[in-house]
Amino acid sequence: MDKDKIDKKDHILDVAERVFSEVGFDGASTRMISGEAGVNMAMLNYYFGSKEGLFLAIFERRIATFRSLLVDINSDGQASPWQKVLKYVDMYVDRIFSNNCFQKMLYQELSVGKRGELSDKINKILLNNVNEFVKIVKDGINSGDFKKDADVQLICATIYGIKNYIMNTPYVSSEMFGFDMKDEKELEEKFKPRLKNYLIALLKPYLVIEHDHTNK
Amino acid sequence: MDKDKIDKKDHILDVAERVFSEVGFDGASTRMISGEAGVNMAMLNYYFGSKEGLFLAIFERRIATFRSLLVDINSDGQASPWQKVLKYVDMYVDRIFSNNCFQKMLYQELSVGKRGELSDKINKILLNNVNEFVKIVKDGINSGDFKKDADVQLICATIYGIKNYIMNTPYVSSEMFGFDMKDEKELEEKFKPRLKNYLIALLKPYLVIEHDHTNK
DNA sequence: CAAAATTAATCAAACGATTGATTAAGTGGA
DNA sequence: TCCACTTAATCAATCGTTTGATTAATTTTG
Incomplete structure (x- = not known):
């Protein structure tokens, strides 16, 4: 279902946000993030294109609230x-x-x-x-x-x-x-x-x- | 001369301190630091044992002042x-x-x-x-x-x-x-x-x- | 409706590049 | 010769990313 997809993306963003905040961008590996999120590593690139894309996506999700x-x-x-x-x-x-x-x-x-x-x-x-x-x-x-x-x-x-x-x-x-x-x-x-x-x-x-x- | 050695170590510490402060510990590579300091990469390990040892050495140098x-x-x-x-x-x-x-x-x-x-x-x-x-x-x-x-x-x-x-x-x-x-x-x-x-x-x-x- | 075709999602495996670290050979002064 | 220093070459490990195959879901076709 579509809702599940969005939920999963959101779940990845939640986990990545926490991991990035804990160990920084360079300190966080894609394996670490995908591992803690319980998803396959390739999903990060599938959804967000790259590690940096994932990083940006976290900001884009929050920036809307910011404004x-x-x-x-x-x-x-x-x-x-x-x-x-x-x-x-x-x-x-x-x-x-x-x-x-x-x-x-x-x-x-x-x-x-x-x-x-x-x-x-x-x-x-x-x-x-x-x-x-x-x-x-x-x-x-x-x-x-x-x-x-x-x-x-x-x-x-x-x-x-x-x-x-x-x-x-x-x-x-x-x-x-x-x-x-x-x-x-x-x-x-x-x-x-x-x-x-x-x-x-x-x-x-x-x-x-x-x-x-x-x-x- | 002994003075030169200390000076070189201090020079490495200076450069490393700047690089670490600019891009963080994980963001800074030993090649980057040694490159900017103008020394061979192996010198970092020769002098400080490891990347983390270099990191610690920077703190030890400053902490004396701190006290x-x-x-x-x-x-x-x-x-x-x-x-x-x-x-x-x-x-x-x-x-x-x-x-x-x-x-x-x-x-x-x-x-x-x-x-x-x-x-x-x-x-x-x-x-x-x-x-x-x-x-x-x-x-x-x-x-x-x-x-x-x-x-x-x-x-x-x-x-x-x-x-x-x-x-x-x-x-x-x-x-x-x-x-x-x-x-x-x-x-x-x-x-x-x-x-x-x-x-x-x-x-x-x-x-x-x-x-x-x-x-x- | 059912079969076929298409798309999306997921996975394990492997890629080339870069990482921190080590090696062995060499340098020059004491 | 000895010893502290310096170098280029090399190491295994890990990095972010890509791949090809497989499954699940959806759409199209007859």
Whole structure:
């Protein structure tokens, strides 16, 4: 049946995504991937043309989701700049940790950047997302809500950097935070809220101009 | 002469460090490294035993430097907690960008973590450095200088994360910050001070309890 | 409907190329 | 001569990929 075919391709993509994220592109052999996926080696080439084709297919499957991520936040005319930042942080943290393997893969690819065309594509998409957030902050500066000497770019690097650091140094992070980073439940229930609270508490005093209502 | 031998070994280590940082451990072949270093392939095995031995040798050369990095800051009884943080940030930013290739290599190794013994070693050293900074912040909290609900661990992740993000996504960062990240001069003269200022401006309102002298 | 023809999916086996590593022969200075 | 160094040649192993054969599913034909 057609559904089975799609499921099998998807299964291969799932496994390959995990394996690539664990040992990198060069570290993962086609035998390893096909073995863990429980399919014949030749199926990888049959479905995806090549190892690199498989790699690209993983990205193409995820990139569709990527696009629609942040579009709507900025178009919300009602929300204040700070409310937009809150919304962005909330969405970002939620999204990120559900695509754990892929995020790691993506970051490794950016770090190495061997596959020229794909790297360009990813870089462009990521820059789009960055700029979406940059726009929020800049609007806030122009409207007088945010401090005008705020370093917009480094704020971005902060949000993305913390995420990458935690996800790409599992052992150090697990020791540091005192619980297993691979435990999905703890990650969801304990760490996500903690990270959200932190980011907000960190950014607010740096970014927002407090209008002193108490006037003491 | 003996000096020549050491120089040649060091030269190989330099080249290998760069190549590893650019394409990863699996992506780098011994032929590639020996070729770029201008030595015969067998020399790598003659000097370092194996490819992994070469990899380890790179770390061993750097790790000595690593150890003595932050030891003295915390023993300065005179300095206030916030002054210690300032000193730490200053030292950290300065150090980090001078070992560009190695930092990237180290981070990739942590992300993959295939070489068990080495990974353990690195993780321990890194955790030591983390704890050194954690201690500074915790002391500040206990002494009443810092806010008691500050998330010490995530502060660490912030500092290390920003650095890693910038160094490991050269293209995105270069676009984002509007200049070439590989240009050492610009990095030194423009980016380092910018990053220091940002980190201080970011951490201060989050961390430090302001004693309102104006009393308005 | 049933037989034939076509297509898609899957497999074990093998391909040439490249990998990290080793060998044996040679080099030149002490 | 001895010893540390250097080289080209070569090794088995593994790499990604291709092959030809086989089976299962689908479509076409009579």
